[in-house]
Amino acid sequence: xxxxxxxxxxxxxxxxxxxxxxxxxxDGEIKVSCANLAADLDASNQTAxxxxxxxxxxxxxxxxxxxxxxxxxxxxxxxxxLREAYAAYRRIFxxxxxxxxxxxxxxxxxxxxxxITLPGYAGQFEERLGYEPYPGTLNVDLTDExxxxxxxxxxxxxxxxxxxxxxxxxxxxxxxYPATVExxxxxxxxxxxxAPERTHHDEDQLEVIAPDKLRETLELDDEDRVTxxxxxxx
Numbered sequence: 001x002x003x004x005x006x007x008x009x010x011x012x013x014x015x016x017x018x019x020x021x022x023x024x025x026x027d028g029e030i031k032v033s034c035a036n037l038a039a040d041l042d043a044s045n046q047t048a049x050x051x052x053x054x055x056x057x058x059x060x061x062x063x064x065x066x067x068x069x070x071x072x073x074x075x076x077x078x079x080x081x082l083r084e085a086y087a088a089y090r091r092i093f094x095x096x097x098x099x100x101x102x103x104x105x106x107x108x109x110x111x112x113x114x115x116i117t118l119p120g121y122a123g124q125f126e127e128r129l130g131y132e133p134y135p136g137t138l139n140v141d142l143t144d145e146x147x148x149x150x151x152x153x154x155x156x157x158x159x160x161x162x163x164x165x166x167x168x169x170x171x172x173x174x175x176x177y178p179a180t181v182e183x184x185x186x187x188x189x190x191x192x193x194x195a196p197e198r199t200h201h202d203e204d205q206l207e208v209i210a211p212d213k214l215r216e217t218l219e220l221d222d223e224d225r226v227t228x229x230x231x232x233x234x
Contacts, residue, residue, distance in 0.1 A: 061078050156177055
């Protein structure tokens with residue numbers, strides 16, 4: 001659930017964040033003054049100060065006030081917000097999009113096997129993905145750079161998997177993105193990256209499903225390096 005502070009960050013604050021990024025705040029601290037920032041935003045000093053405060057409260061940037069201005073830097077959450085906006089614009093102006101994410105194979109908790117085989121999901125996978133997935137997922141821990149860049153996936157049109165319920169509980173919706181899994185020696189498709197429809201958790205990890213057990217087909221062990229290429233309509 002979003003907080004009141006998160007809801008207070010609107011288009012004006014995002015425009016301010018973009019301006020700070022263009023000035024170099026993604027690379028580290030930069031010094032700004034409310035007067036100069038206000039001039040660039042065509043707003044009052046008070047408005048510029050209020051926008052910085054809201055971005056700070058939402059943990060999208062850090063601030064340190066000094067006698068002649070403020071030192072500000074965009075946080076990882078702020079970078080993620082900018083990447084999500086960038087991905088949305090790419091969906092508007094580009095017909096196709098590909099994102100390559102690299103990481104290391106890691107063991108899972110076995111939850112993927114359980115959920116993929118549930119009847120409310122299984123039929124949808126076969127109908128919408130064109131295959132019955134192997135009962136389990138390939139888990140990939142992304143590099144730090146790719147964990148930050150994974151929001152670019154939002155620019156690709158997903159394949160929706162509807163939520164459903166049985167007598168005991170409700171199961172949420174998910175989205176799938178067409179993918180190819182590549183190693184130094186081979187590649188595999190069709191596969192799909194799968195994720196809950198609405199989440200900001202586990203951004204440093206991908207879960208991949210496929211008709212076959214990818215560990216065996218690609219002869220993968222824990223810590224082996226793979227690249228997951230996600231490609232589709234923007």
